[in-house]
Amino acid sequence: MKKIITMPLMALIIVSMFSSMAFISADEVGVNPENGNRYQGTIKGNESAQFKFQNRLTFQIRTNMSLDVDITCDCENPQLKNMTMLLNTTQNRKMTMNISNSEPELGLYNGTIVMAQNQHQYQFRNQYIYNISLNGTDAVKAQLRTQCDDPMATWAYLNEETNVWVPVQSQYENGEVFADTTHFSIWTVLSSLPQGPKDVDVDHKFNGKVNANETNQFKFKNNFQFNFRANNSMEVDIECDEAVQAKTMEMNMNTSEQVRLQIRINNSNSDLGLTNGSTIKTQNRYRYQFMEGAIFNFSSNATDPFMAQLRYQVGEQNCTWAYYDEDKGEFVMVQSQLEDGYLIANTNHFSIWTILTINEIEDESTIPGYAFLGVFSILGLAAIILKKKH
Structure with missing residues (x-):
């Protein structure tokens, strides 16, 4: 895998490009459990599609060009989450994706501690692993978003040459952690662990x-x-x-x-x-x-x-x-x-x-409303006194 260096200008361009790519109307695709939680089909350019796997994982995708997709969700007891991918490319492409929630060979199952390329420790916690491949050699720009309750979490990809996880610049907003990328491989979200003070x-x-x-x-x-x-x-x-x-x-x-x-x-x-x-x-x-x-x-x-x-x-x-x-x-x-x-x-x-x-x-007595209560209290007391006199 080639090491990708994300430039601030490139990130700005990507964020600007995706700001107008909202999911206005997504077509829901119910994945047939009898077919191995797999979907094969085509998403037309500038259209959105939403896939529901096992009624737990909701995966949304929007692309600017026609995209043939082959998506498989291979999970046991998956967490209830939403995942979104925004994709921009210069030609019609084919994407293959395998989604799992445990990869022991990669050291990823719920609760495991991961040592990343930056020598910091992270934890894999109730997240999904996305093994993504895309045909073609032209440039691709994508944004990955997923639900997360950890504001310090980060997206990371596996450097297959060194077999080490590489955290990428990520942002947290409205309960989602998101990151921009120009390449696909194996991606996941890692929760940051406190380092030694x-x-x-x-x-x-x-x-x-x-x-x-x-x-x-x-x-x-x-x-x-x-x-x-x-x-x-x-x-x-x-x-x-x-x-x-x-x-x-x-x-x-x-x-x-x-x-x-x-x-x-x-x-x-x-x-x-x-x-x-x-x-x-x-x-x-x-x-x-x-x-x-x-x-x-x-x-x-x-x-x-x-x-x-x-x-x-x-x-x-x-x-x-x-x-x-x-x-x-x-x-x-x-x-x-x-x-x-x-x-x-x-x-x-x-x-x-x-x-x-x-x-x-x-x-x-200085609070609006209490003055009125005081007046009613005085009137009530006066009424009681008059009644006793009569």
């Missing part, structure tokens, strides 16, 4: 490169610890105020490009009203207080969509992540959850983030 002791700042899929533990002089992990190598510039509490912050980032990330960590910001114990004004009926003493100012030069998960070791249970909306000049609360002492939130944008503690409910 790399300890980095620093005074109050770090400016350097972090490698893809490596967990870096930045330990600052004030004992604050920032753990960072990304699916792409990137330049990171972190600076931590000495007054920040000795706690742990974790951040996982998934992006389709190599970016430069800047993080400033402070324990107060008087311009935003964030000082120890200060009350934050909001539009809802809760009062929030700044109690955790940590403010994170994130910025990057990212131009493509990204996803990040923020995890902070909290002292209070009744708290939430929030970011500062510069346009409205107020903090916006985001959906957060508490897990093992860490407050967790997901985001697709960077700005100033912090942790706010829900202190108490505002005076109910």
Whole structure:
């Protein structure tokens, strides 16, 4: 197998090309189980087809040219998933595909650990294996998409010359992991496993490169610890105020490009009203207080969509992540959850983030609707008094 080098420009062209190739109307093809879960037929150019194997795997395909297909699904107890292939070629082609969910000879069965070409460990977890071949020698561009619950998962192909799995640049969006390719072979999706953490002791700042899929533990002089992990190598510039509490912050980032990330960590910001114990004004009926003493100012030069998960070791249970909306000049609360002492939130944008503690409910008389309840309560009490007098 020839080693394929994916250029950023090529990836951009492919993504642009496929942006208009939505599955508007797909023809469903019920595969006859008595025929070995196999389908042979032709898909016309610029038409979509949808195949259902064993009522578990739904495979959709769209091609710009006429395509003869021979697809076999050879699976035992397959998982319920959707798989999509978008194909662009310059001539009519024939494609053969065998789909399986276990290949012990390749070291793939549910739960196995795989050492990839980048020397990182991955896990094969409830996914399918696609052995794809296409006739002809002209260029082909394809996008592979499948359902996945792991934002850090990646598509990978088998280098048949070295018998080693090669992860490719992948993106995660709306519960799907997808990747672009210019060649076919044996493909699957691998879940990334945490690598051994790399300890980095620093005074109050770090400016350097972090490698893809490596967990870096930045330990600052004030004992604050920032753990960072990304699916792409990137330049990171972190600076931590000495007054920040000795706690742990974790951040996982998934992006389709190599970016430069800047993080400033402070324990107060008087311009935003964030000082120890200060009350934050909001539009809802809760009062929030700044109690955790940590403010994170994130910025990057990212131009493509990204996803990040923020995890902070909290002292209070009744708290939430929030970011500062510069346009409205107020903090916006985001959906957060508490897990093992860490407050967790997901985001697709960077700005100033912090942790706010829900202190108490505002005076109910100031809440719209409660004034009317108060009026009715007074009238009810007056009626009771008059009744007793009579």
